[in-house]
Structure formats: C-alpha cells, structure tokens
Amino acid sequence: MKKFVLSQELSKEETLIRVEFLGPIQKEPLELEIKNLNELATILQNDKELSEWLENSAVAVNDALVSSLDCELKDGDKVSLLPPVCGG
Amino acid sequence: MLYLYDGSLNVPEILKEWYEQEATSNYGAYIPFVGTVRSEDGIEGLSFDIYEPILNSWFAAWQERAKAKGAVIKMAHSKGDVMLHESSYIAAVFSPKRRVALEFIDEFVEDFKASAPIWKYDLKNGKRVYALDRSTAISGSGLLGVRK
Numbered sequence: 001m002k003k004f005v006l007s008q009e010l011s012k013e014e015t016l017i018r019v020e021f022l023g024p025i026q027k028e029p030l031e032l033e034i035k036n037l038n039e040l041a042t043i044l045q046n047d048k049e050l051s052e053w054l055e056n057s058a059v060a061v062n063d064a065l066v067s068s069l070d071c072e073l074k075d076g077d078k079v080s081l082l083p084p085v086c087g088g
Numbered sequence: 089m090l091y092l093y094d095g096s097l098n099v100p101e102i103l104k105e106w107y108e109q110e111a112t113s114n115y116g117a118y119i120p121f122v123g124t125v126r127s128e129d130g131i132e133g134l135s136f137d138i139y140e141p142i143l144n145s146w147f148a149a150w151q152e153r154a155k156a157k158g159a160v161i162k163m164a165h166s167k168g169d170v171m172l173h174e175s176s177y178i179a180a181v182f183s184p185k186r187r188v189a190l191e192f193i194d195e196f197v198e199d200f201k202a203s204a205p206i207w208k209y210d211l212k213n214g215k216r217v218y219a220l221d222r223s224t225a226i227s228g229s230g231l232l233g234v235r236k
C-alpha cells in the first residue's frame with residue numbers, strides 16, 4: 001500500500017524521458033528528468049563525447065522529426081538523435 | 089511496400105516478385121534502380137543500420153505522393169553486411185505512363201539518400217567504420233548543438 005502511494009506521488013512530479021542515440025553514436029540510452037528539448041540541449045552539451053554529434057544530428061520526438069527546440073516533453077516521451085545518413 | 093532483408097538482396101528474385109505483383113495492375117512502366125557495392129578504397133563490403141520507425145513513416149509519405157499520381161513505389165534494403173558486388177538497395181516505381189515513373193525514381197532516390205534513417209559503414213580489415221564523409225545530415229540537424 002505504501003509503495004502504491006509513493007508511485008502516485010512520483011507520477012505527479014516526474015517527467016521521465018528516454019533519450020536514444022541511433023546508428024554510429026556509441027552511447028547507451030539515457031533516462032532523464034527533463035521538461036523540454038532546451039533542457040536536453042543543456043545537459044548533452046556538457047558531454048564532450050557528444051559535441052560533434054550534436055552539431056550534425058537531427059532530433060525526433062516519439063519518432064517524428066522536429067525543427068525547433070521549443071518542444072515540451074511529457075512523461076514517457078522518447079527523444080532520438082539521428083546522425084548523418086547514407087542508405088543505398 | 090517496403091521490404092528489409094538481413095544481408096544482401098536477391099535481385100533477380102525481388103525484381104521478378106515485384107513484376108508479378110503488378111502484372112495485371114495496368115501499369116505501363118516499371119522502372120527499377122538497383123544499388124550494388126563497388127570495390128573502392130580497399131573495402132571488403134558495406135554494412136547498414138536502419139531505424140525502422142522513421143524509415144516507415146518517411147516511406148509512407150512518399151507512397152502517398154506516388155498514389156496521388158496513380159503510381160506505386162517499392163523499396164528493398166539490406167540490414168547488416170553486404171559484400172563486394174552484392175546489392176543492398178532496390179527502389180522501383182510503377183506508373184501508368186513512363187514520365188511519372190522516371191521523375192519519381194529520380195526524386196525518390198535522391199531524397200532517400202538525404203533523409204532515410206540508414207547508416208552506412210565500410211567493412212575494412214575486418215572492422216566496421218562509419219562512412220561519415222559520404223553521409224548527409226538530415227534537414228534541420230544541429231538543433232541540440234546550438235548554445236544559448
């Protein structure tokens with residue numbers, strides 16, 4: 001019972017976002033408490049290994065490409081980074 | 089109609105299958121493009137990663153454009169390793185008249201190269217090396233790198 005109450009309280013406050021790094025970006029997915037893409041940019045810019053990838057990667061929220069960081073995120077959303085592509 | 093395969097494509101079989109699928113659909117033109125791995129820079133082959141959710145939605149948008157012109161697009165692509173002189177990609181357009189298919193195959197393959205979420209690696213000395221210099225940043229890339 002106590003556990004149930006705790007999880008209810010958490011769900012009111014937490015916005016847990018999964019961040020996935022696709023293709024050649026060798027990085028495990030992250031679970032972050034963030035509310036929008038601007039917060040994600042700030043966090044990822046502090047990771048030196050990612051600096052080049054941030055410059056050349058596209059961003060998708062729930063598998064739809066976005067063209068602006070003005071994007072609010074809700075609990076359970078998935079953000080993906082897509083580095084330069086070359087099919088064929 | 090998007091088909092993904094592990095490893096190289098069986099080109100004669102796929103082209104025949106597509107031909108037979110549309111044999112009585114009253115299309116006057118069937119224009120395929122086949123991409124084959126060439127020997128260059130000492131590579132042993134190529135390898136591919138695909139992100140299917142976005143590939144599917146990208147392809148569905150193109151299929152809608154084709155449908156509006158009375159045409160249909162088919163595409164096959166490899167996942168994983170494809171060795172020299174094997175094929176990794178087939179795109180084809182069927183249309184009532186040739187002009188629509190000729191134009192679509194050109195636009196479709198160009199946008200495929202620039203937008204489809206597929207990553208290519210050279211297989212060289214047993215290693216898998218990301219082909220960054222031949223890759224294209226998807227339109228709108230770099231958002232997360234802009235400092236405030």
